[in-house]
Amino acid sequence: MKKVPEEYISRELFDTVQVYIITKPELQNKLITVTAMGKKLIGCPVCIEHKKYSRNALLFNLGLVCDARTKTCALEPIVKKLSGYLTTLELESGFISNEESKQKLLPIMSTLLEELNATGACTLPIDESNTINLKLIEQRRDPLIVQEYDVPVFTQCKDHFIKSQWDLTTQQILAYIDGFRHIQKISAEADVELNLVRIAVQNLLYYGVVTLVSIFQYSNVYCTTPTVQSLIDDRSIQEECLNYVTKKGQKRACLRDVFQLYCGLTPGTTVRDLCSRYSQQLQRVDERRLIQYGLMKALIRRLQKYPVKVTRDERSRPPRLYTGCHSYDEICCKTGMSYKELDERLENDPNIIVCWK
Amino acid sequence: MFFKCGEKTSPISVILVTSGSRGNKLLFRYPFQQVSDCTSSLTTKQRSPYALNTTGDVLEDPDGDSRFSDIILATILATKSDMCGKKFELKIDNVRFVGHPTLLQHPHTIQVSKTDPSPKREMPTMILFSVVFALRANADPSVISCMHNLSRRIAIALQHEERRCQYLTREAKLMLAVQDEVTNMTESDPQSPFRQILPKCKLARDLKEAYDSLCTTGVVRLHINNWLEVSFCLPHKIHRVGGNHVPPEALERSLKAIRPYHALLLLDSEKALLAQLPLDCSPALVRLIKTCSAVKNLQQLAQDADLNLLQIFQIAAHLVYWGKAIIVYPLCENNVYMLSPHANISLYSPLAEAFGQQFPGHDLPSMLAKFSLPLSLSEFRNPLDASVQEAQLIQMVVWMLQRRLLIQLHTYVCLLVPPSEEESGLLRDEELPLVARVGGRSLSTPSALSFGSPSIFTQLMIWWRICFSLISLPLV
Numbered sequence: 001m002k003k004v005p006e007e008y009i010s011r012e013l014f015d016t017v018q019v020y021i022i023t024k025p026e027l028q029n030k031l032i033t034v035t036a037m038g039k040k041l042i043g044c045p046v047c048i049e050h051k052k053y054s055r056n057a058l059l060f061n062l063g064l065v066c067d068a069r070t071k072t073c074a075l076e077p078i079v080k081k082l083s084g085y086l087t088t089l090e091l092e093s094g095f096i097s098n099e100e101s102k103q104k105l106l107p108i109m110s111t112l113l114e115e116l117n118a119t120g121a122c123t124l125p126i127d128e129s130n131t132i133n134l135k136l137i138e139q140r141r142d143p144l145i146v147q148e149y150d151v152p153v154f155t156q157c158k159d160h161f162i163k164s165q166w167d168l169t170t171q172q173i174l175a176y177i178d179g180f181r182h183i184q185k186i187s188a189e190a191d192v193e194l195n196l197v198r199i200a201v202q203n204l205l206y207y208g209v210v211t212l213v214s215i216f217q218y219s220n221v222y223c224t225t226p227t228v229q230s231l232i233d234d235r236s237i238q239e240e241c242l243n244y245v246t247k248k249g250q251k252r253a254c255l256r257d258v259f260q261l262y263c264g265l266t267p268g269t270t271v272r273d274l275c276s277r278y279s280q281q282l283q284r285v286d287e288r289r290l291i292q293y294g295l296m297k298a299l300i301r302r303l304q305k306y307p308v309k310v311t312r313d314e315r316s317r318p319p320r321l322y323t324g325c326h327s328y329d330e331i332c333c334k335t336g337m338s339y340k341e342l343d344e345r346l347e348n349d350p351n352i353i354v355c356w357k
Numbered sequence: 358m359f360f361k362c363g364e365k366t367s368p369i370s371v372i373l374v375t376s377g378s379r380g381n382k383l384l385f386r387y388p389f390q391q392v393s394d395c396t397s398s399l400t401t402k403q404r405s406p407y408a409l410n411t412t413g414d415v416l417e418d419p420d421g422d423s424r425f426s427d428i429i430l431a432t433i434l435a436t437k438s439d440m441c442g443k444k445f446e447l448k449i450d451n452v453r454f455v456g457h458p459t460l461l462q463h464p465h466t467i468q469v470s471k472t473d474p475s476p477k478r479e480m481p482t483m484i485l486f487s488v489v490f491a492l493r494a495n496a497d498p499s500v501i502s503c504m505h506n507l508s509r510r511i512a513i514a515l516q517h518e519e520r521r522c523q524y525l526t527r528e529a530k531l532m533l534a535v536q537d538e539v540t541n542m543t544e545s546d547p548q549s550p551f552r553q554i555l556p557k558c559k560l561a562r563d564l565k566e567a568y569d570s571l572c573t574t575g576v577v578r579l580h581i582n583n584w585l586e587v588s589f590c591l592p593h594k595i596h597r598v599g600g601n602h603v604p605p606e607a608l609e610r611s612l613k614a615i616r617p618y619h620a621l622l623l624l625d626s627e628k629a630l631l632a633q634l635p636l637d638c639s640p641a642l643v644r645l646i647k648t649c650s651a652v653k654n655l656q657q658l659a660q661d662a663d664l665n666l667l668q669i670f671q672i673a674a675h676l677v678y679w680g681k682a683i684i685v686y687p688l689c690e691n692n693v694y695m696l697s698p699h700a701n702i703s704l705y706s707p708l709a710e711a712f713g714q715q716f717p718g719h720d721l722p723s724m725l726a727k728f729s730l731p732l733s734l735s736e737f738r739n740p741l742d743a744s745v746q747e748a749q750l751i752q753m754v755v756w757m758l759q760r761r762l763l764i765q766l767h768t769y770v771c772l773l774v775p776p777s778e779e780e781s782g783l784l785r786d787e788e789l790p791l792v793a794r795v796g797g798r799s800l801s802t803p804s805a806l807s808f809g810s811p812s813i814f815t816q817l818m819i820w821w822r823i824c825f826s827l828i829s830l831p832l833v
Contacts, residue, residue: 016437020447026429033448036440232771256773263771267695268730301698308704308722324702324722353722356729357696 002106005113008065013037021045021061029083031076040066042075044083048090058097062086062109074136078116085132095126143205144212146183146198149329152210153179153292161209170200177201179292182215184333213295214302215329216288218272219339221303221356222265228299231259237297245290250283257281261290265300267356303356304329311351322352366500366593366602367572369452369491371564375529376435377483383431384532385558387565389549425452434489441485444505448494455501456489457509459516461525483526488512488564499605500593507567507577507589514581515560524582528560559583576679586635595680598761599699611684612674617656617666620687621649621673624759630681645672651755654687685758686765690735693766694754696728700762708760716753724753731766 003009013036014021020034023045033042043063049056062082064075089095096102108124112134115122120136146152154161154177163171169192176186183201187194204210214220230237238255246253261281264274275287294300304327309319321331332339346352373385434454436445441460446453461483488511490504518524532554539550554561563579570577575594579587593602623630623646630646641664648662659669676682686692701708702725712721727737734754738747757763 012439016439019432024429024432026426027433027449030450031448033446035444035446229769254776256775259771259773266731306702308702308726310704310720310722319704323704324706353726354729355696355702355722355726357698357700357702 002109009039010037013039017041021063022059031080033072033076035068038068040068040070040072042066042072042079044079046083046087048087053097058090060086060090060096073139077137078134081134082132089126089130101127140206140208143202146202146205146212147330147333148184148187148194148198149182149215149327149333150201150212151179151182151215152177152186152201152204153213153296155208155211155296167200169196170204173197173200177210179213180216180288182333211296213292214304216271216291217339218275219270220291221267221270222291222294222300223267223303224262224265225298225301227297228262228294230297231255231262231299241293241297244293245285247284247286253284258285258290261285261287262294262299265294267303306355306357307331307346307352308355309349309352322346324355365493365496366575366591368504368568369493371568372430372434372454372489372491373486373560373564374431374435374489375483375486377485381431381435382529382533383427383434384529385554385561385564386427386430386551387561387568389551425449434487435485436487438485445487445489446501446505451494453492453494453496453501454489455492455505455508456487457505457512458485458487459512460485461516461519483529486512486515486525486529488515497593500591503589503591503593503605507571510587510589511567511579511581514579514585514587518582518585522582525560528558531558532561590679592678608678612677615655615670615673615677615684617659618654618686619684620651620654621645621658621676621682622651622685622755622758623649623676623682625681641668642672642675645669649682651685651758652688683759683761688734688751688755691733693731693733694728694737694758694763695731695766696725697762697764700725708762712756715756716749719753724757725762728757728763 017034017036020027020032021041021043023032025047028045028047031042031044033040035041041063042065043061045059045061048058050058062079064072064079066072066075086096090097093101096105104126108126111124112122116134116136122134124132124134126132158174158177163174166174172192173186173190176190181189183197184194186192187197190197192200201210205212231241241258242252242255245258257278258281261274261278264278269277271287271291275282291300295302306324306327307322308324309322312319321334326334328339328342331337332342335342337345346354371387372383374381374383376382433447433449434445434456436458438460441458443457445456445458448454488508490508492501492504515525519526535554535557536550539553551561555565559582563581567577567579571591571594573594575591577587577589577591581587592605592608596603596608625633627646631643634642641662644662645658645664649658653661655669655673656666659666662669664672673682673684677684696702702722703709704722706721709721712719712724734751737754738750754763
């Protein structure tokens with residue numbers, strides 16, 4: 001058995017966990033992670049049977065050892081890949097069973113250890129024709145499903161991202177992402193199929209390039225969240241916010257005005273109402289960007305309207321969209337009605353009540 | 358509400374393994390393997406031990422551990438004795454096993470018993486055992502910790518009963534006898550041996566009950582050997598807001614944030630809750646449950662129940678943790694409530710149905726619509742209504758609070774000094790003030806201070822000009 005560095009695994013630890021390292025046939029080719037004595041071992045046992053080997057089979061396992069508290073999900077693909085590579089090398093050229101080439105294993109393992117720890121990536125030249133490239137990929141959380149009425153907005157300046165690195169679909173829609181167009185509109189204007197746009201934006205969401213906000217209208221209602229306190233407590237958020245919301249070409253807005261504006265957003269107050277009540281504070285502030293920033297940083301949240309049909313005749317069909325599960329945004333997108341049309345239609349119907357949440 | 362086993366917080370299976378003089382054995386496993394998988398595992402035994410096992414790719418079953426035969430599980434889960442007394446965690450592809458292997462007797466005592474010629478010592482001795490839960494590999498680390506906790510609790514109870522009356526050895530003997538019996542009758546259709554074990558072994562039934570409870574309510578209450586109680590709750594199943602579970606750190610933080618001006622709102626009726634308590638529970642708990650009310654704050658509760666405040670906090674935190682109560686602000690006329698963003702307002706939700714049954718003649722969506730705009734309790738009640746109706750309205754609010762449909766809004770006051778015209782407007786830290794010309798200046802012209810930030814003295818002078826910004830922030 002070869003170990004790099006030699007002293008990291010004690011004899012006792014190896015004795016305790018050996019059943020998980022060189023395993024019974026049923027567990028071969030499976031990724032096994034075992035925690036014992038303060039250490040975590042990740043390995044993938046392989047068995048190659050052939051008459052040429054003593055005992056007719058070669059069993060090996062290249063594993064990684066970490067501290068027990070480490071999160072090792074990112075290392076698993078690397079272990080799996082390595083075991084696949086070594087299997088191929090062995091089948092092609094007897095890399096592991098050959099006494100001479102076996103000596104190369106130790107320096108390879110040293111390089112692997114050093115480079116993965118240093119940069120998270122490593123290149124292992126095996127011989128003239130074979131090189132193994134490995135990289136630690138950060139595990140991210142699954143992104144939300146992107147709906148047609150969601151609006152993507154860049155989390156950093158657009159020019160920060162190198163366009164040529166993205167796929168063709170994404171490149172085509174990038175120009176239309178401005179923090180105000182929703183998915184359906186982007187699809188129509190960029191002439192890309194709706195589902196493709198949704199998938200492309202979901203991909204951007206996964207990498208943190210964009211975040212989602214809701215459609216902006218002057219009739220929208222918002223309210224503050226507890227996070228709005230961070231505008232008072234956190235100096236960096238203050239700076240970022242004031243730079244973002246100030247009207248172009250104007251002197252920087254003051255914190256007091258911006259904070260008053262955010263606090264002026266309450267249930268029952270539309271953006272239009274806000275503009276008329278706080279016109280003095282809005283002299284240096286762009287209200288669209290104010291709302292956009294507030295949503296991006298979760299300082300405010302949108303209150304959506306949900307129509308519910310509470311009473312109906314026995315004979316009429318059960319409501320399909322007016323069940324309390326679909327917001328005005330969604331209904332308007334799906335049916336093509338405008339907000340105003342939907343409002344007029346529902347206001348006159350005594351069977352329908354509207355919940356805001 | 359039944360949660361299917363595809364849920365990330367539910368275990369895949371529960372397994373009992375032991376290691377002893379007869380080697381490693383898997384005593385019990387639930388849920389049982391399907392019959393078809395049983396036959397495939399039989400055929401693999403006949404294959405050459407050196408054959409590459411490729412069945413893993415063919416029977417891709419991301420949802421289970423049924424790929425693992427009993428034999429292999431016994432080998433990998435019954436660990437060596439030096440792994441005992443500690444958390445055991447093993448991950449194989451997308452299944453994670455967690456347990457707490459427990460030593461029953463020191464390995465050396467086995468040799469002593471072998472030299473003892475008395476015939477009683479023929480019985481094979483058990484060295485260690487482990488109750489292992491199989492989980493999905495992507496389960497939250499806090500879920501894994503909780504399962505380990507449960508495994509440890511069961512292990513402590515079993516260890517105690519084993520020492521007192523060899524309970525585990527007896528149950529193990531029963532289980533192995535049934536397994537031998539079933540494997541000997543392979544002519545009949547291959548039934549899972551574990552199915553036969555269930556009616557005969559109390560321990561097997563206990564483990565099955567633990568598994569079923571974990572998959573549904575998240576509350577486990579077992580009586581090992583009808584004697585020792587093991588109770589456990591999985592916070593991820595009990596505390597859910599808007600479809601997601603509350604992370605344990607958030608739960609801990611909120612339990613520490615309980616204050617004397619809060620009130621305790623029970624989630625069950627007083628009678629139902631008292632019926633669930635064990636016979637030997639603390640009388641302080643019973644007193645508290647009998648005297649608590651949503652309109653009384655914890656300070657008053659301490660006086661009424663004749664307990665000190667620290668005890669009240671501890672008991673309240675205990676009830677909240679077990680999902681039997683929530684912390685609210687004492688109900689009063691000025692409280693302002695609003696519809697929670699996580700509330701389920703669907704016409705067809707089970708909540709709507711329950712509300713209709715509890716309060717005939719009223720429907721939930723209409724009530725919830727009233728709280729779309731923040732409403733205080735005094736506005737909600739109509740003073741012209743009969744007092745009976747008023748009482749019912751309060752009951753409705755309590756009902757909605759219990760189910761987290763409403764949140765309470767609070768008013769916070771923030772002090773923001775209006776800037777002078779020269780300043781850029783940011784609140785600056787107080788630097789050493791440059792000379793500030795003060796005397797003879799009218800209070801209404803702070804703009805005359807043209808050097809740096811105003812000194813403290815001048816700030817006091819313009820105190821009356823400071824405006825209050827009133828903000829409403831929802832309760833966290």
